Amino acid sequence: MRFTDAFAKLPPATLQAISPNSVLGRLRFIILYTGGRLFLNIFLPVRKPENIKGKIWLYVVSKNNYESLHFLQNKLPDSVFVAGQNKEIGIYNQKVNRLSTRFKFLYYYKFLPLNWGLYRLKGKRALRFFDLIYVATGYYELSIRYLQKYKPAAIIFANDHNTDPRALLLAANKLNIPTVYIQHASVSTSFPPLQFSLSLLEGQDALDKYQQCGPVTGEVKLIGMPKADKYLTQKNLSTTIRRVGIAANIIDEIQPIKALLEALFQALPDIIFTLRPHPGDKRNFNFVKEFGANIRFSDGKKEQAFDFLKQQDALIAADSSIHLEATMLNILCFYYRFNTTEFIPDYYGYAQNGLVEEVKDANQLINLLRKYQNHRPLVYERARYYNAVLGTEYEGRSHELATTYILEHLNKLKTV
Template sequence: MKNWYVLYSNILHLHFSDGFYKLPESAKNAVSPTSLVKRLLKVLGYSLVRLVGNLFKSVEQPGKLKGKVWLYVVSQNNYDSLKFIQEGIPDAVFVAGQSKEIGKYNAIVNRLSLRKKVLYYYKFLPLYFQFLKHKKESTLRFYDVLFDAIGFYEVYLQKLRKYKPATIVFANDHNPDARAMLLAAKAAGINTAYIQHASVSPIFPPLQFDLNLLEGQDALVKYKLCGPVEGKVELVGMPKADAYANYRNTSQQIGTIGIGCNLMDDLGEITRLLRQLTIDFPSINFILRPHPRDKRDFKTLSTISSNISISDPRTEPTFDYLNRIDVQLSGNSGIHLEAVLLNVWSIFYNMNSTESLHDYYGFIAHGLADAATNYSELRDLLQSSLNQKPEVYLRAKYYNATVGTEHDGKSSELALKYLKEFVQTSQPAKAKL
């Protein structure tokens, strides 16, 4: 039972960390409902709809899984970040858990059956009490996350021994199901690679992959703060941005401003910001871009003014949205980096005065984004640059190792080079299974 706790503490490293517990409630609510009743309903719904539902569905296609390079994904963003690999390594296949939501790619991702997951829920109560003993506050708050995590490791270990993938490539290092797959791969002797797909936080788990392809120095510094770094590290930039490197914003005038918001931002403050901006800058167009997980109704905000439109994150890729704007306004969001890579001027503006996470990613401290602490500062900053927007893409060099180098816009080629070499050397490990 002690070994159970050690294993699941690793799987749940992020969500049961002190740093995650101290995040604003709006951020935690994206993972686990704030309401106790809603958490109970989530557990019941998960048990009835997903666990029981999985028992009656046959989803695996063994011929597409055995001996392949697996690209393990837990979201649509993960898929977008890894799809360049499938184009460069034909033996690579996308893999996800049985009921995992992968957005528009749901129908084309190979699935792993999780029907046997239900067999391991006898571990929940013993684990619950072990977690209570060591992490009482987090356990009481996130018991639904613990419940959801049970069984992933055990089922995935069986799948890996059955299908013997050549290598597993990840784009997520902290979700419980991804952590479970990583630890199962290590137990099965299967080599693993990780490609960073979003900005990194110092509360993430330590890197435990055999090959780590990070975007830049910022990520490496933060991961070293997380703990010892296992495996080889290469800095390769951001492959998903390659296709847009030739379309960097060259306009010196501000014609369109984008507002990227997420679940931590207050809808009332977003509304007030849009009202003020449309009054002060009537000739500028505004595009509101919610986070893909944000299910709030934003359609009514487009009625504030005729020059406001909404970008649908489920159908419009992030870089396509950024390609339409000159300035990006956001609070704590990784979109600041993506904006700057396209030479879109990015300004940090907090849209939740009650739950402020000042400069969570360090974008202001390292000069990536400018900052406005209130609306007056924001208005003056925009007003002073209406016809002389700054060139900013070189600000991203600390975060993206290829910016301004011979590999600028060629991160995919660089990452594929390292991955192909890694997969070739991984073959002996595969044969030992």
């Protein structure tokens, strides 16, 4: 994804946090990464309290990943959570086994040839993101090393596009280790092709998009959203709007968020608005305290998305999967962009497919909130294109489907 148009069009502030905009900034990042990660990791202890050899690995790269796969830990007795040595898993940091990256520096002789090869393939973007190529160097070789050492029975992923899970996937495919992908968030046509032995997707939307990303290999099943199962019986059937959530993503700009809060605070004092930044957003949102009692804050690092959504009647967000999660709980959603950059509008196609109502400015949003304030419509059926089991006997039982398909798949491979 690092060389796609979508990535290149990220807001400058967001891109700066991933890959500094200046060459000197990227060189500084490489120096700090080399000292703080590559060489420091040689001496740091690696947390591995469980025996991971021969087990089913639940490989995670974030708090959201962990929550998406947690249901499998009890369903698959031989499963263990695994993450890279420095991966930030939030409140679950102490609950995952770590794979050391202390030998990663051994493979950096490949960096310059790799950069040159990508330049010939991708052009100037390979030069722009040479720091990201530097970070990615060695992950594949390291993955081969650990897979040969620990010989996992299978690897289950909730992320199919970040650097280290992608490297682990390619290494597992080379060594004929079964791989399973459980979709944990909405996808776009900028994602890499599906290359797992079994892919468990939420619905037809995901499959349609992945088919545009390239050839789909392995089995594909549509199972809905396992992490939503226990919440689907708690749909919000209220006909009024009294509480509105505002979900901010890391690509959203602070100033437009503040401006919208100011407008909502002034125009709709009888509605409680709660801002919830993405769990991975490290920016300062203390400005929320400047407003009155009807503007509140939810810490995404501590409160799960569905627990936040249960308290809302409507949701305002831009390009975020939380729209889908909210709609499944019958929460009215408004697509409102918080940035002025060229980033692809309606990235997930929610507005185009009728999942959400698109609004262009604060005045239109305020008018719609007033319109629906005492006449909130039912909306959860809009999510059927995205969640294959809504309205079927398996609604709320996606985790059962996932477990069944995984066990069937692994048992079938044993007999081959």
